Amino acid sequence: AQSVTQLDSQVPVFEEAPVELRCNYSSSVSVYLFWYVQYPNQGLQLLLKYLSGSTLVKGINGFEAEFNKSQTSFHLRKPSVHISDTAEYFCAVSARSNDYKLSFGAGTTVTVRA
């Protein structure tokens, strides 16, 4: 079975500063990796996904993530955040061996301050 660890529960950051959200996964098989964002009182929205190919994945709203197989990591980055990026971010993993069911991390709350 797969599992996900998000290493930071809360990340405060100033507007226009860079941000990195850390995600590590454990799995004995090939995996697919995802980042979702949840704005206050809303559902989850897909930011980006890694299925195969290039290890650097670009998503919506200027976010990108890098898949590192040797370190079993999939960290999310944005070079310059906006107030509107205040949200909770979830890393998730799935695999064919588990019928592609998503397993989520506990989430990282990003608070952007002016």
Next chain:
Amino acid sequence: NAGVTQTPKFQVLKTGQSMTLQCAQDMNHNSMYWYRQDPGMGLRLIYYSASEGTTDKGEVPNGYNVSRLNKREFSLRLESAAPSQTSVYFCASSETGTGAFANYGYTFGSGTRLTVV
């Protein structure tokens, strides 16, 4: 362009009451899921349906039942609500399989906030 629709958006139940959370998707997806979201725990899978006519338990199925009524609809029932079931419930759907359709991620509904008192 509705995606995944959940009803109701909010609900307060008394301990022991029953209710059904409704979910419908209009994307012709094969798979549907019910998750619960609790602070500091992320989303945990309650039940899922890989295809019409099949349902399976997820990580936290106790106290819940589901029905895959047809390809569009997947309902979650609480037979006798308990305070521990106070949570935000999300329904999701996905296209699964191999090759070009292999797991493009889930589409989520906007959630049902349930309080059991």
